[in-house]
Amino acid sequence: MKKLLGLTIAFILLTSMTGIGTWAYFSDVETSSNNQMAAGTLDLKTNDVDGVSETISATNMAPGNTVGPQTINLKNTGSINASGLDLSFSYIESDGTPNVINMSADETAAMIQVITLNYGGVSILDSISDGNANAYKDIQDLKNTDLSGLSGIGGSSTKAFEIAVQLRPETGNDYQADGITITMTFTLNQ
Ligand SMILES: [Ca+2]
Ligand SMILES: [Ca+2]
Ligand SMILES: [Ca+2]
Known part of the structure; x- marks a missing residue:
């Protein structure tokens, strides 16, 4: 039995600024203070109910900004032990306007460094x-890495998933207003 659950993280890089001041803003890390990730518990049900989804947003990231680590609790709400967990990442372009130079989703993803990635208290x-x-x-590396076959979650048990990212300090002005929406999919195998 497999259950899918999507978790969406939206990263929009500096979408709210316009005009000449925009470019100055991009090198001023202090002015971006609204980054946040919402905590949440994800129920990976073991009956035939579809998985739930949750959105984590990090908007207006400036170069050097770190978001997280944010803990997401993965809960096996069933009574049957899950033998394994598969984790996969995907993303789509999600740009703001105006976007003078449009960097691709892959290029944008490559500028977002993953600095913490823990599952069950262990760094992966x-x-x-x-x-x-x-x-x-x-x-981008996350998307292209096979993260299947992680340890499972016992019945009625919870494991923590933690992630933190940083927009690379050297990110250039071309990336302004570029963004991606990331979907993490957890597949619980039994
Ligand atoms: Ca773009
Ligand atoms: Ca890399
Ligand atoms: Ca841009």
């Missing part, structure tokens, strides 16, 4: 391959 960051060879683990 080392499992991520630096597929785009930019010398750090990022959201």
Whole structure:
């Protein structure tokens, strides 16, 4: 039995600024203070009820800004032990306006470094391959890494999933108003 559950994280880079001041803003990390991730418990049901989804937003990230670590509790609400958990990431472009230079979703994802990735209290960051060879683990790498076969969750038990990201300090002005919406999918196998 498999249950799917989508978790959406929206990262919009500096969408609210317009005009000449926009470009100055991009190098001023202090002015972006609204980054947040909402906590939540995700119920991975083991009956035939569809999974729920939850949105985590990080808007107006400036270069160098860190968001998280945010804990998401993955709860096996059934009584049957799950033998394994598959985790996958995908994203779509989600840009703001105006967007003078449009960087691709992959380019944007590559600028968002994953600095914390824990499951069940253990870091799984080392499992991520630096597929785009930019010398750090990022959201594009996450998308392209197979994260299936993680340890399962016992019946009526919960494991914590934690993630923190940073918009790379060297992110250039071309990325302004570019954003991506990331969907994490947890598949509980029994
Ligand atoms: Ca874009
Ligand atoms: Ca990388
Ligand atoms: Ca742009």
